[in-house]
Amino acid sequence: MFEEGAIINELFIERLNYLIYVVLLLIGLHAMISKNNLMKKLIGMSIFQTAIILFYVSVGVKEGASIPIYLPEHDPHGSHVSLGAGNETEEASHGPVVLEAGLIKKYANPLPHVLMLTAIVVGVATLGLALALCQRIYQGYGTIEEDEILAKIEREEMRAHPSVAVKSMESSKPATSKVKKPATKSKESSTLSAKRAKSNPKTKAKTAPSTSQLKSSRSKSASSQPKTSASKSSSAKAKPATSKPKTKAKPQAKPKAKTTARPKSASTAKKTAPSKAKPRTPKK
Amino acid sequence: MKKISLIPVLLVGALLVYAAQDFPEWGSPNSPASQSPVSSHFIANTGVDTEVPNMVTAVLADYRGFDTMFETVVVFIAGMAVLAILKNSSKKKAGSKEFEVDVEPDLIVTNTVRLLIPVIQIFAFYVLAHGHVSPGGGFQGGVVMGASFILIALSWDLDTALARFPADRCTLVAGLGIVLYAGIGLLSMFLGGEFLDYAELAQIFPVSREMARYHAMLGVEIGVGLTVTAIMFSLYANLSTEGRLKGGL
Numbered sequence: 001m002f003e004e005g006a007i008i009n010e011l012f013i014e015r016l017n018y019l020i021y022v023v024l025l026l027i028g029l030h031a032m033i034s035k036n037n038l039m040k041k042l043i044g045m046s047i048f049q050t051a052i053i054l055f056y057v058s059v060g061v062k063e064g065a066s067i068p069i070y071l072p073e074h075d076p077h078g079s080h081v082s083l084g085a086g087n088e089t090e091e092a093s094h095g096p097v098v099l100e101a102g103l104i105k106k107y108a109n110p111l112p113h114v115l116m117l118t119a120i121v122v123g124v125a126t127l128g129l130a131l132a133l134c135q136r137i138y139q140g141y142g143t144i145e146e147d148e149i150l151a152k153i154e155r156e157e158m159r160a161h162p163s164v165a166v167k168s169m170e171s172s173k174p175a176t177s178k179v180k181k182p183a184t185k186s187k188e189s190s191t192l193s194a195k196r197a198k199s200n201p202k203t204k205a206k207t208a209p210s211t212s213q214l215k216s217s218r219s220k221s222a223s224s225q226p227k228t229s230a231s232k233s234s235s236a237k238a239k240p241a242t243s244k245p246k247t248k249a250k251p252q253a254k255p256k257a258k259t260t261a262r263p264k265s266a267s268t269a270k271k272t273a274p275s276k277a278k279p280r281t282p283k284k
Numbered sequence: 285m286k287k288i289s290l291i292p293v294l295l296v297g298a299l300l301v302y303a304a305q306d307f308p309e310w311g312s313p314n315s316p317a318s319q320s321p322v323s324s325h326f327i328a329n330t331g332v333d334t335e336v337p338n339m340v341t342a343v344l345a346d347y348r349g350f351d352t353m354f355e356t357v358v359v360f361i362a363g364m365a366v367l368a369i370l371k372n373s374s375k376k377k378a379g380s381k382e383f384e385v386d387v388e389p390d391l392i393v394t395n396t397v398r399l400l401i402p403v404i405q406i407f408a409f410y411v412l413a414h415g416h417v418s419p420g421g422g423f424q425g426g427v428v429m430g431a432s433f434i435l436i437a438l439s440w441d442l443d444t445a446l447a448r449f450p451a452d453r454c455t456l457v458a459g460l461g462i463v464l465y466a467g468i469g470l471l472s473m474f475l476g477g478e479f480l481d482y483a484e485l486a487q488i489f490p491v492s493r494e495m496a497r498y499h500a501m502l503g504v505e506i507g508v509g510l511t512v513t514a515i516m517f518s519l520y521a522n523l524s525t526e527g528r529l530k531g532g533l
Contacts, residue, residue, distance in 0.1 A: 014309045014310055015304055015305070015307060015309065015310060016310065017310050018300075018301075018304035018307050019301065019304065022297055022300040022301055022304060023297075025296075025297075025300065026293050026294075026296065026297045029293050029296060030289060030290065030293045033289040033292065033293065034286045034289035034290075058310070059307075059308075059315065059317045060317060060318075061310065061311045062311060062312075062313050062315075062318050063311035063312065063313055064313070065313070067419070068327065068338070068339040068340055069337050069338045069339065069340075069417070069418065069419070070330075070331055070337040070338075070339075074331060075331075075337050076331035076332070076334075076335040076336070076337060076494075077335065077337070096331035096332045096335060097331075097332065098328050098329055098331075098332050099327060099328040099329075099331070100328075101324075103328075104324050104327045104328055105313050105318075107327045107339070109317055109318050109323045109327075110323065110326055110327065110339040110340045110343050111317070111320075111322065111323045111326065111343065112317065113340050114340055114343045114344045114348060117340065117344065117421070117423060117424075118344070118351070118352060118355040118423065120423075121355070121359060121423045121426075121427065121512060122355050122358050122359060122362075124427075124516075124519075125358065125359040125362035125363065125515060125519070126358075126362055128362060128363070128366055128519035128523060129362045129365050129366055129369075131523050132365070132366040132369045132370050132522065132523060132527075133369060135369075135370060135373075135523065135526050135527075136369050136370065136373055139373055139526070
């Protein structure tokens with residue numbers, strides 16, 4: 001089992017340091033990916049960092065080598081430690097010499113130590129920065145659980161949404177990217193219907209389906225919140241289009257009444273919902 | 285969610301373990317890292333180039349001086365960013381003091397620390413100044429020094445520590461460290477060399493070119509130590525009080 005060349009031997013005996021670094025790295029990675037708590041994510045990041053440091057330092061190990069500080073016999077200032085040997089001090093007194101290849105093997109590789117020395121201190125500084133950000137997030141949202149923060153951000157965006165969305169459709173894009181499915185769907189349908197209504201405003205037959213389509217699409221995703229921005233703006237476009245052709249009173253009146261009534265009620269419902277929910281969560 | 289996240293984690297792990305089979309053995313003197321001409325050059329020539337026995341310090345402050353300078357700048361910027369993020373951020377919560385423990389400093393603790401602090405600080409200076417010939421240097425000495433101030437804050441309270449090292453002075457000292465570092469680099473540039481080419485300092489100091497590098501490294505390390513000391517303490521002071529800089533732990 002432990003003979004030369006076997007994979008167990010390779011991994012567990014000769015390269016145990018790499019195995020440990022991989023395990024540590026995975027622990028850190030898993031914590032960063034799966035944990036919701038930002039503080040736990042930071043702990044994962046620190047473990048990850050430790051794994052990298054271990055990797056570098058273990059690469060710098062050289063068997064039979066000393067620490068990367070010159071021994072007294074190679075000391076550039078002479079061998080002030082070993083005062084006893086006379087010929088040695090004489091040899092050292094003519095100044096420092098370049099070490100030969102054989103002596104290079106006697107000293108560990110200084111480069112990984114240098115890199116990790118600075119990495120540790122910078123790691124502490126950046127960890128402090130991350131902790132400060134966490135504190136700020138806690139002050140702002142009352143929680144450092146990632147999913148709760150995201151929910152709060154979403155709700156706040158909903159509240160700020162109606163005022164932003166009336167100005168232009170494009171401004172609603174960043175908000176829609178978060179809740180992809182209903183938003184893109186409603187946008188497509190609304191632009192489609194608006195186009196259709198614009199292109200042939202005189203035909204009776206075609207405007208009626210477009211308004212009904214608009215209605216149906218709205219009723220489909222009435223529960224989804226970002227929809228209102230699209231529906232409101234689309235209603236603003238669709239209204240003059242539908243009012244132009246002289247259709248029966250029924251289909252014309254319906255969209256008017258609905259487009260004015262719906263978004264308002266939806267927005268007011270949303271306004272009340274977060275304000276109700278908001279004070280509840282910080283108490284936790 | 286947790287089970288899904290295991291999949292990429294395990295994939296990465298399998299990849300890394302697979303790659304680890306090709307890595308050099310533990311402690312092998314023939315590993316690429318040990319065989320590389322760069323580290324061989326550092327080991328062979330540090331004594332000739334700089335007369336510094338500690339190769340790590342020589343590589344840190346001289347051969348890789350540019351890197352270290354900007355590492356110090358990163359530490360400085362991180363400290364300033366913490367200040368910027370937390371300053372005046374907790375005005376709303378100024379009244380919520382019920383979580384803070386307000387007790388008298390413990391007699392045994394404070395008296396022990398009173399004896400300990402001078403030793404720690406002298407040790408910090410030793411680590412900083414002796415970094416050329418023994419393990420140590422600016423980063424290590426700076427952290428030890430910063431820890432001594434944090435110890436004051438922990439055993440008494442933050443106000444006592446801030447009376448000895450005010451927050452404004454933290455910023456000043458941190459900036460001074462970087463100015464010292466960059467100043468030595470600029471001075472050697474104005475003397476005809478390149479930025480951070482300390483050997484040129486031999487023109488104005490009565491030492492050989494090698495010893496000029498030796499002593500300039502000490503100056504650079506002092507700069508690093510100042511910055512790290514100030515930022516470590518400033519980080520603690522800001523983080524423990526959410527930027528209010530009073531009360532706290």
